[in-house]
Amino acid sequence: MSGYDHGMSAPPPPEPIPGARLLFSLDPAVSHLNHGSFGAVPVNVQRAQQRLRDEMEANPLRFFGLSLVDRITHTRRHLAAFLGADPDGTALIGNATTGVAVVLQSLGLRPGDEVLTTDHGYGAVGFSIDRECRRTGATRRILPVPLTATDEQVVEIIRAGLRPGRTKLLVVDQLTSATARLFPVTAIVGTAHANGVPVLVDAAHAPGMLATPVASVGADFWVGNLHKWGYAPRGTAVLVVTPPWRDRIEPLVVSWEQAAGFPGNVEWQATLDYTPWLAAPAGVWTLRSLGVERVRAHNAALASYGQRVLGDALGVAPADLPEPGGPTVAMRIVPLPAGLATTIDAARALRNRIAEELSAEVAVMTWDDRGWLRLCGQVYNAPHEYERLAARLPALLAQC
Numbered sequence: 001m002s003g004y005d006h007g008m009s010a011p012p013p014p015e016p017i018p019g020a021r022l023l024f025s026l027d028p029a030v031s032h033l034n035h036g037s038f039g040a041v042p043v044n045v046q047r048a049q050q051r052l053r054d055e056m057e058a059n060p061l062r063f064f065g066l067s068l069v070d071r072i073t074h075t076r077r078h079l080a081a082f083l084g085a086d087p088d089g090t091a092l093i094g095n096a097t098t099g100v101a102v103v104l105q106s107l108g109l110r111p112g113d114e115v116l117t118t119d120h121g122y123g124a125v126g127f128s129i130d131r132e133c134r135r136t137g138a139t140r141r142i143l144p145v146p147l148t149a150t151d152e153q154v155v156e157i158i159r160a161g162l163r164p165g166r167t168k169l170l171v172v173d174q175l176t177s178a179t180a181r182l183f184p185v186t187a188i189v190g191t192a193h194a195n196g197v198p199v200l201v202d203a204a205h206a207p208g209m210l211a212t213p214v215a216s217v218g219a220d221f222w223v224g225n226l227h228k229w230g231y232a233p234r235g236t237a238v239l240v241v242t243p244p245w246r247d248r249i250e251p252l253v254v255s256w257e258q259a260a261g262f263p264g265n266v267e268w269q270a271t272l273d274y275t276p277w278l279a280a281p282a283g284v285w286t287l288r289s290l291g292v293e294r295v296r297a298h299n300a301a302l303a304s305y306g307q308r309v310l311g312d313a314l315g316v317a318p319a320d321l322p323e324p325g326g327p328t329v330a331m332r333i334v335p336l337p338a339g340l341a342t343t344i345d346a347a348r349a350l351r352n353r354i355a356e357e358l359s360a361e362v363a364v365m366t367w368d369d370r371g372w373l374r375l376c377g378q379v380y381n382a383p384h385e386y387e388r389l390a391a392r393l394p395a396l397l398a399q400c
């Protein structure tokens, strides 16, 4: 039973999914309110991976023998079907950042070319674009998109920012990390293509959380992490590429499957641990057995509840709490008092203090020169975790 006074602003939290918390090995002394950063792997999926590791260590030569490529191919087909992606255009990769790097270095950028992004993009992806631009003489241009822009306005801002002929790639997030904002990627891709600009959609958070089939987005390149909301072991992500680009994709590391072309040449990276990929279908199975729609609805409603509770505690009016733009988005942000977490270092320091002193794992973001608290909802979370944080956070912030 929740002890929080819901007053006028907070809708009641969702009913818990019975037994779901027990699927995870998370430290019960900590409120884990940041599933979005590194995910959490259910115990049965950890076990599935351990069985694969046992098999590998029992006879490494046999494990890495010919059938491993077939097992990877089988896994790829399974995960692509779950995501609504073309399996022949889907490569398993280690993480979203790797997928971005593969695409960037396959483009053949030249001096004068530009890569267009928005100011909602993920930091490390920005660094990756910057490095490729430095290497090739291209430039990165960042379009500011107001947090409150409607979908139509977002599409228009991006359309107006395209420089046909010069913009060689548009990189947009399907669900942004810093601002937990859903972008209308299908419409954005349509606009970019109408101007002859290819698009890379950074969908790091989409697998497991969003229902949109990858193929329906129409992006030339799409990267998504299974190890966030898909309950897969860390190190499981996909890069999806449309047919015209597949022959141009070059792996970061050339290995024995080079002659196979995409996706095999990107997947096979020599002697690595492939057990996260092989165990990933167990994560999807876990999600399916809980009920994918039920999990999505639960997580989004709980994140929304947490946003209201923390917003109330920090004196933020409900109208000033950013809406993510979709019914299954399980991440929400709350503005922090002015002057807090305005730099990446300050945000990290505040995050660490909240973790150490309040036993709560949250994300603290810096965006648009101010600090934001990012909260997630997941099946292992309960309303009292947000309420407990809300009761204690104002006093900690007052000391900052």
Ligand SMILES: Cc1ncc(COP(=O)(O)O)c(C=O)c1O
Pocket (backbone or CB within 6 Å): 036, 037, 094, 095, 096, 097, 098, 122, 125, 173, 175, 176, 177, 202, 204, 205, 225
């Ligand atoms: C939008 C976005 N893109 C990319 C990434 C990078 O994911 P990874 O660390 O798995 O490469 C993240 C991670 O949180 C993200 O939120």
